[in-house]
Amino acid sequence: xxxxxxxxxxxxxxxxxxxxxxxxxxxxxxxxxxxxxxxxxxxxxxxxxxxxxxxxxxxxxxxxxxxxxxxxxxxxxxxxxxxxxxxxxxxxxxxxxxxxxxxxxxxxxxxxxxxxxxxxxxxxxxxxxxxxxxxxxxxxxxxxxxxxxxxxxxxxxxxxxxxxxxxxxxxxxxxxxxxxxxxxxxxxxxxxxxxxxxxxxxxxxxxxxxxxxxxxxxxxxxxxxxxxxxxxxxxxxxxxxxxxxxxxxxxxxxxxxxxxxxxxxxxxxxxxxxxxxxxxxxxxxxxxxxxxxxxxxxxxxxxxxxxxxxxxxxxxxxxxxxxxxxxxxxxxxxxxxxxxxxxxxxxxxxxxxxxxxxxxxxxxxxxxxxxxxxxxxxxxxxxxxxxxxxxxxxxxxxxxxxxxxxxxxxxxxxxxxxxxxxxxxxxxxxxxxxxxxxxxxxxxxxxxxxxxxxxxxxxxxxxxxxxxxxxxxxxxxxxxxxxxxx
Amino acid sequence: xxxxxxxxxxxxxxxxxxxxxxxxxxxxxxxxxxxxxxxxxxxxxxxxxxxxxxxxxxxxxxxxxxxxxxxxxxxxxxxxxxxxxxxxxxxxxxxxxxxxxxxxxxxxxxxxxxxxxxxxxxxxxxxxxxxxxxxxxxxxxxxxxxxxxxxxxxxxxxxxxxxxxxxxxxxxxxxxxxxxxxxxxxxxxxxxxxxxxxxxxxxxxxxxxxxxxxxxxxxxxxxxxxxxxxxxxxxxxxxxxxxxxxxxxxxxxxxxxxxxxxxxxxxxxxxxxxxxxxxxxxxxxxxxxxxxxxxxxxxxxxxxxxxxxxxxxxxxxxxxxxxxxxxxxxxxxxxxxxxxxxxxxxxxxxx
Numbered sequence: 001x002x003x004x005x006x007x008x009x010x011x012x013x014x015x016x017x018x019x020x021x022x023x024x025x026x027x028x029x030x031x032x033x034x035x036x037x038x039x040x041x042x043x044x045x046x047x048x049x050x051x052x053x054x055x056x057x058x059x060x061x062x063x064x065x066x067x068x069x070x071x072x073x074x075x076x077x078x079x080x081x082x083x084x085x086x087x088x089x090x091x092x093x094x095x096x097x098x099x100x101x102x103x104x105x106x107x108x109x110x111x112x113x114x115x116x117x118x119x120x121x122x123x124x125x126x127x128x129x130x131x132x133x134x135x136x137x138x139x140x141x142x143x144x145x146x147x148x149x150x151x152x153x154x155x156x157x158x159x160x161x162x163x164x165x166x167x168x169x170x171x172x173x174x175x176x177x178x179x180x181x182x183x184x185x186x187x188x189x190x191x192x193x194x195x196x197x198x199x200x201x202x203x204x205x206x207x208x209x210x211x212x213x214x215x216x217x218x219x220x221x222x223x224x225x226x227x228x229x230x231x232x233x234x235x236x237x238x239x240x241x242x243x244x245x246x247x248x249x250x251x252x253x254x255x256x257x258x259x260x261x262x263x264x265x266x267x268x269x270x271x272x273x274x275x276x277x278x279x280x281x282x283x284x285x286x287x288x289x290x291x292x293x294x295x296x297x298x299x300x301x302x303x304x305x306x307x308x309x310x311x312x313x314x315x316x317x318x319x320x321x322x323x324x325x326x327x328x329x330x331x332x333x334x335x336x337x338x339x340x341x342x343x344x345x346x347x348x349x350x351x352x353x354x355x356x357x358x359x360x361x362x363x364x365x366x367x368x369x370x371x372x373x374x375x376x377x378x379x380x381x382x383x384x385x386x387x388x389x390x391x392x393x394x395x396x397x398x399x400x401x402x403x404x405x406x407x408x409x410x411x412x413x414x415x416x417x418x419x420x421x422x423x424x425x426x427x428x429x430x431x432x433x434x435x436x437x438x439x440x441x442x443x444x445x446x447x448x449x450x451x452x453x454x455x456x457x458x459x460x461x462x463x464x465x466x467x468x469x470x471x472x473x474x475x476x477x478x479x480x481x482x483x484x485x486x
Numbered sequence: 487x488x489x490x491x492x493x494x495x496x497x498x499x500x501x502x503x504x505x506x507x508x509x510x511x512x513x514x515x516x517x518x519x520x521x522x523x524x525x526x527x528x529x530x531x532x533x534x535x536x537x538x539x540x541x542x543x544x545x546x547x548x549x550x551x552x553x554x555x556x557x558x559x560x561x562x563x564x565x566x567x568x569x570x571x572x573x574x575x576x577x578x579x580x581x582x583x584x585x586x587x588x589x590x591x592x593x594x595x596x597x598x599x600x601x602x603x604x605x606x607x608x609x610x611x612x613x614x615x616x617x618x619x620x621x622x623x624x625x626x627x628x629x630x631x632x633x634x635x636x637x638x639x640x641x642x643x644x645x646x647x648x649x650x651x652x653x654x655x656x657x658x659x660x661x662x663x664x665x666x667x668x669x670x671x672x673x674x675x676x677x678x679x680x681x682x683x684x685x686x687x688x689x690x691x692x693x694x695x696x697x698x699x700x701x702x703x704x705x706x707x708x709x710x711x712x713x714x715x716x717x718x719x720x721x722x723x724x725x726x727x728x729x730x731x732x733x734x735x736x737x738x739x740x741x742x743x744x745x746x747x748x749x750x751x752x753x754x755x756x757x758x759x760x761x762x763x764x765x766x767x768x769x770x771x772x773x774x775x776x777x778x779x780x781x782x783x784x785x786x787x788x789x790x791x792x793x794x795x796x797x798x799x800x801x802x803x804x805x806x807x808x809x810x811x812x813x814x815x816x817x818x819x820x821x822x823x824x825x826x827x828x829x830x831x832x833x834x835x836x837x
Contacts, residue, residue, distance in 0.1 A: 033829055091823040098722035098821040099831065101778065108769070108776035111720035112496065120499050122774050132832035140828070 035086040047147035051154040191237040251280040259313040266315035272372040275306035294319035496775035497716035504715035519556040532767035538670020539646040550649035559608035562701040563604035570614035575620035600823030608648035626668040672792035717766040718776040731758040753793040779820040
């Protein structure tokens with residue numbers, strides 16, 4: 001009875017008729033293969049989708065790493081889906097039994113054993129072995145590896161590479177407009193040729209057309225380069241213009257001074273001043289054909305000889321004023337275009353307004369010492385008339401006799417060796433904005449003279465003897481100056 | 487065919503061995519009578535075991551009639567031969583009522599036609615008109631004849647073994663699909679090869695075959711049919727047969743590309759029954775109490791080749807039904823595991 005129970009199932013079939021463990025193993029094997037296959041396919045699709053999502057989010061928003069890791073959690077429902085689909089795709093018991101029947105050439109006996117007891121036919125059934133199941137998944141694995149690479153790239157791609165994927169326009173319109181305005185101003189001022197201006201404008205248009213946010217540094221570098229080219233040209237031109245304006249101001253002031261107060265100058269200084277005027281006018285006329293044409297041949301000849309009549313001086317003044325207007329117009333344009341420093345231009349304009357009477361007085365006072373050319377340049381190139389009592393506050397001081405040093409310099413005295421040693425041994429404790437305090441009751445040295453009241457070896461400041469009274473010294477200095485001037 | 491509830495167990499081993507031995511003996515005798523046609527003979531016997539009608543198709547002179555006559559002699563059954571001609575009438579086959587005078591009284595007496603026999607050889611069946619061919623429909627399916635409201639049963643067993651010439655089309659009437667469907671098998675009788683012909687002409691005077699060495703008695707034949715009924719058809723095999731027949735229809739989800747392209751009408755459920763029955767016959771020859779997939783594959787071609795109706799495109803492309811069936815057998819998985827293409831199961835198991 002026990003043997004019967006052990007060999008037969010409840011419905012009377014022999015256990016050997018139903019190789020359930022083998023069928024279950026085969027089913028499990030197929031399920032695992034299908035699960036791996038479906039898992040890889042799902043992960044491939046998921047990886048591509050998530051990769052696109054991550055990159056999109058990184059481009060549109062700034063996604064942090066924890067957020068990206070949370071996004072990967074969306075894989076979990078897919079894994080459940082893979083398990084369910086794989087299990088549903090796993091062949092049923094009857095199908096696996098039929099497969100084993102077919103592969104083992106059982107002639108239907110194995111399939112029959114699932115439905116009716118085989119009885120004596122069990123002995124006719126051949127031994128049943130499991131099939132060899134193989135999955136040709138090289139392609140799936142390759143695509144999966146690609147997708148994993150894609151996801152890794154989407155996660156690990158530096159943000160700067162993600163940013164350049166956006167077509168971000170770079171706003172350089174104002175810069176381009178400013179440069180175009182400068183080019184036009186320089187063209188009108190004849191600083192650059194028409195051909196050069198056309199080429200620069202083309203470059204500006206190309207820059208405006210091709211600029212983008214992909215590489216802003218490149219675009220800005222190009223703008224800087226163009227600006228640098230323009231600035232160099234403009235600075236050179238502006239420098240020339242300023243020099244001319246200075247010469248112009250010098251010649252104008254000198255001509256006006258000679259016309260109005262030439263008689264006040266000694267003969268020698270007058271001839272030197274006229275020679276200087278002739279020299280300046282020659283250099284101006286050489287640089288500008290219009291100015292040259294504005295002067296009469298006699299005047300031009302006088303420029304060479306350095307002897308001008310009052311009419312020639314007035315002719316020179318008239319020509320210079322007209323010439324000055326043209327130059328001012330050009331420099332104003334350059335200044336508006338930002339190519340010339342407005343302060344430098346203002347200084348030049350002030351030079352032009354130099355006081356002719358002041359110039360004559362200045363020359364009369366300083367031309368002998370400084371030389372005619374330097375004196376004219378000093379007067380014209382700096383504001384004010386010089387001296388303590390003339391001109392503006394920022395005018396350089398010109399000195400006549402050297403002032404006395406009396407009351408302004410300390411009287412030198414040789415310290416005794418002990419005091420010197422004490423100074424050498426002294427330690428600096430710090431600086432004080434106030435006068436050092438003098439401790440009372442310090443034992444005085446025995447020796448008299450300059451060392452009287454000096455502390456022995458203490459290194460402290462000596463109030464009465466060593467520290468000067470700066471304020472009073474300066475005050476005395478200026479008081480003496482007044483006395484000198486009196 | 488018994489239902490599964492009726493099948494309490496498998497056929498007895500000895501009973502099956504006896505039946506299989508008898509079937510093999512018949513096959514051996516047929517092989518002796520007709521040389522070099524063992525496969526054809528086996529299929530004919532399988533058809534007989536399945537109690538089906540068989541249509542033999544072949545050019546004249548290949549031994550169709552001789553095969554049927556030998557079968558009739560071998561089985562010791564009543565055998566009649568009808569040469570179908572265009573002027574053959576239904577009454578010439580089924581029989582007719584004749585006015586007879588007996589004892590001074592006149593009455594209509596039914597005179598049986600040649601159909602009242604066990605084995606009817608319908609020679610060149612496609613030469614008769616459709617009307618005459620249709621006279622066999624009831625006899626083949628119902629195994630009875632109804633005349634003037636009176637139904638008469640045909641002898642049991644009743645087989646129609648018909649022959650037709652596929653190349654001589656003049657004066658012939660192609661068999662209607664309804665009648666074709668009633669044939670279990672349509673077997674092609676090819677010309678014998680050189681060696682067989684050499685043996686025929688050297689061993690047989692005027693080609694006359696030898697008489698069968700043994701005769702199968704009626705009770706033996708009945709026992710054989712009884713064993714046929716006990717051959718078990720497992721569910722996966724019946725499922726395979728159903729899917730196979732369904733796949734012959736272009737609208738079927740499992741239909742192959744060739745079926746979709748070239749088939750107008752697929753096989754009928756009668757074809758599925760025929761496959762199951764014929765597969766049982768194959769199982770007997772293999773001495774197995776149950777039908778396997780190999781039995782089904784062995785008979786599918788003979789069962790389906792005359793039941794699948796091809797379209798004109800198939801004729802243009804010279805595609806025949808055998809090609810379609812082989813395509814079906816190659817693509818349809820017997821076990822219905824429906825595994826993905828990249829998951830392969832090796833044919834030879836790990837031993």
